[in-house]
Amino acid sequence: MAIIPFKISPSILKWARNSIGYSIEDTAHKLNINPQKLEEWEKGITSPTYNQLESLAYKIYKRPLATFFRKYPPNEKPIEKDFRNLTSAEVTNFSTEMILVIRKAKHLQNLITDLDLEEPKFKKFKVSIEDNPVIAAERFRTFIGLRIDDQKRWSSLNAFDNFKQCVENIGIFIFQLQMPFEEARAFSLSGDIPIIVLNTEDAKNGRIFSLFHEVCHILFNIGGVFRDKETNNLNKEYKIIEDFCNLFAASFLIPDNPFKVEIDYGNQTLHEWSEKDLIDLSKIYNVSKEAILRKLVDLNLASKSFYFEKKRIWNAELITYKDIQRQKNKESGGGIPQDIKVVSEKGRLFVSSVLENFEKGNISYGQISEFLEVKLDHLSKIIERINK
Numbered sequence: 001m002a003i004i005p006f007k008i009s010p011s012i013l014k015w016a017r018n019s020i021g022y023s024i025e026d027t028a029h030k031l032n033i034n035p036q037k038l039e040e041w042e043k044g045i046t047s048p049t050y051n052q053l054e055s056l057a058y059k060i061y062k063r064p065l066a067t068f069f070r071k072y073p074p075n076e077k078p079i080e081k082d083f084r085n086l087t088s089a090e091v092t093n094f095s096t097e098m099i100l101v102i103r104k105a106k107h108l109q110n111l112i113t114d115l116d117l118e119e120p121k122f123k124k125f126k127v128s129i130e131d132n133p134v135i136a137a138e139r140f141r142t143f144i145g146l147r148i149d150d151q152k153r154w155s156s157l158n159a160f161d162n163f164k165q166c167v168e169n170i171g172i173f174i175f176q177l178q179m180p181f182e183e184a185r186a187f188s189l190s191g192d193i194p195i196i197v198l199n200t201e202d203a204k205n206g207r208i209f210s211l212f213h214e215v216c217h218i219l220f221n222i223g224g225v226f227r228d229k230e231t232n233n234l235n236k237e238y239k240i241i242e243d244f245c246n247l248f249a250a251s252f253l254i255p256d257n258p259f260k261v262e263i264d265y266g267n268q269t270l271h272e273w274s275e276k277d278l279i280d281l282s283k284i285y286n287v288s289k290e291a292i293l294r295k296l297v298d299l300n301l302a303s304k305s306f307y308f309e310k311k312r313i314w315n316a317e318l319i320t321y322k323d324i325q326r327q328k329n330k331e332s333g334g335g336i337p338q339d340i341k342v343v344s345e346k347g348r349l350f351v352s353s354v355l356e357n358f359e360k361g362n363i364s365y366g367q368i369s370e371f372l373e374v375k376l377d378h379l380s381k382i383i384e385r386i387n388k
Helices: 010-020 024-031 035-043 050-060 065-069 088-092 096-112 133-144 148-153 159-168 204-220 236-253 256-262 275-285 289-298 304-332 338-346 348-360 365-372 376-386
Strands: 173-177 186-189 195-199 224-226
Touching: 010 035, 010 050, 010 065, 010 096, 024 035, 024 050, 050 065, 096 173, 096 186, 096 195, 096 348, 133 204, 133 236, 148 275, 159 173, 159 204, 159 348, 173 338, 173 348, 186 204, 195 204, 204 224, 204 236, 204 289, 224 236, 236 289, 256 275, 275 289, 289 304, 338 348, 338 376, 348 365, 348 376, 365 376
Parallel strands: 173 195
Antiparallel strands: 186 195, 186 224
16 A cells, blocks of 8 residues: 655744754654655655654654644744843753753643633732842742741751742742753743743752742743853843842742841851751751852852852762662652652642633543643542642
């Protein structure tokens, strides 16, 4: 039986390849064809077979098959429009893995727009670049109702989840996805329904600072990528915002007045703090050593060079730890149960919103699977976990 090629718009094929950052050679190698054949497809001289098109869509370009039957490419906002704190060169050099994470985040953000939601509480909190970030952080702590004494009483095992719950309680959606650690510790997408995406490659307590850095971005309604690197590439406007968000996050997590008492501020001078000092202080506030050291830099009690040197060491240790854990999981054959994975990745706010919209009749039973990206036979356990 003859294999029938499908007539596909050349512009769609070229757009799909460029949108993921692959060259003709990259794609041809993954599809196991001659690069010349792919060039012919993109020029409209010949067309792929249905099986080849399926491979392009699902395995290589990670796009719905239906996309390739459009006449023209969809109108997608360029990534640089989402992350104005990055240069065009930085965006162009995103890895394929990072591009796919951003694309997935945008898809999740679009799904939220299909849900019937109450007006989120966070929109009642106002912040501007003229504000003092330390005072803004104090106001925000009062706004969400988190007392420092309560934070200190948390178990370190539950601190990250507790901080995350505080943010979800005011209507901010938080997702956790795996992305290259060197490219982003977190990012946020602005809009009518902004979202935060945290990197699962980061340590849990490391994600706490990233979370509140991105919360600050959302309060400004300006998306950004948090890399926590020294850079001179930012234009003046966005450097001011990044510095504001960093100081806001540190001041929220570690308020000035109690912290200055803890460290005997009046008798301290700039110096290199010991690992033990940083660990002891991090345990008091249930945050990372990095957050504590960053706070000390803000108070002019530690140098930026010392901070970035310690961060380099800690990052290397984290990468080694993650690699060891992955190897152990691989050897044991263990996997994360689907109910835990869905709630961790999508967040309680998103999962509960999907379930509530199903109960209201706004989405169908079948759509739940699309929203949560899980087979419906896991639904009962997901509901049980959400209701805990």
